[in-house]
Amino acid sequence: MMALVTKPGATRAEQLAADLSREIIEGTLPPGVRLDEHSLAHRFGVSRTPVREALKRLAGLGLAEVRPHRGVIVVDMPAARVTELFEALAEAEAVCARLAAIKRSSLELDQLEALHGEFEALKSEGSPLAIAIVNRAFHEGIYGGAHNGFLADHVMSLRKRLAPFTTAQFRLMGRPLQSAREHAIVLDSIRGRDGVTAGEVMRRHVMAVGAAWAQWAAADPDRNATAAGPAKRQSA
Numbered sequence: 479m480m481a482l483v484t485k486p487g488a489t490r491a492e493q494l495a496a497d498l499s500r501e502i503i504e505g506t507l508p509p510g511v512r513l514d515e516h517s518l519a520h521r522f523g524v525s526r527t528p529v530r531e532a533l534k535r536l537a538g539l540g541l542a543e544v545r546p547h548r549g550v551i552v553v554d555m556p557a558a559r560v561t562e563l564f565e566a567l568a569e570a571e572a573v574c575a576r577l578a579a580i581k582r583s584s585l586e587l588d589q590l591e592a593l594h595g596e597f598e599a600l601k602s603e604g605s606p607l608a609i610a611i612v613n614r615a616f617h618e619g620i621y622g623g624a625h626n627g628f629l630a631d632h633v634m635s636l637r638k639r640l641a642p643f644t645t646a647q648f649r650l651m652g653r654p655l656q657s658a659r660e661h662a663i664v665l666d667s668i669r670g671r672d673g674v675t676a677g678e679v680m681r682r683h684v685m686a687v688g689a690a691w692a693q694w695a696a697a698d699p700d701r702n703a704t705a706a707g708p709a710k711r712q713s714a
């Protein structure tokens with residue numbers, strides 16, 4: 479999922495919604511964090527009115543939700559529900575990888591190779607946010623290589639719902655290195671036009687992402703904090 483993009487002449491509420499959606503999708507504001515109107519108004523130097531409007535936009539996008547007695551929080555859901563979504567995403571991405579192995583062009587393969595190289599360069603020293611951005615581009619490159627617009631729309635819809643949860647994996651010690659190894663196997667299968675293997679290893683890769691999220695969520699003591707600014711956890 480891409481963050482909201484504002485156009486020239488955007489209102490302050492629209493700009494705030496774009497800024498906050500980017501932080502949610504990139505994992506700076508993790509699931510469960512409370513989006514307090516007063517704190518956000520102070521942070522951005524505005525009144526509470528545009529903040530309130532921005533939070534309504536985020537809720538409409540499914541990135542935030544209103545909870546009784548807690549106000550607005552970054553979307554969170556029971557672990558069982560997140561697991562179900564990761565299972566659905568794993569199956570959809572497996573189909574994308576299988577089709578990409580069959581239908582990708584030489585240029586698309588070159589682009590995937592370049593993105594994998596960027597990921598490799600970041601896996602040991604890069605911030606979780608920088609790694610997550612390249613990771614998303616790598617996966618979206620596979621969707622494009624599948625050459626199926628309907629499938630791409632479907633998998634991006636699933637990605638949208640899981641956006642606040644997927645970045646968390648890169649805050650776990652060792653996960654970026656393991657993810658790079660998993661990407662390498664997927665890429666090798668796509669390079670060799672082995673659709674069956676590409677689909678299977680992609681399915682395992684996405685399920686590993688879900689398992690990493692569950693591990694991070696269980697160990698994170700700050701998921702119910704209030705967001706007065708970007709989350710402070712930058713590494714695990």
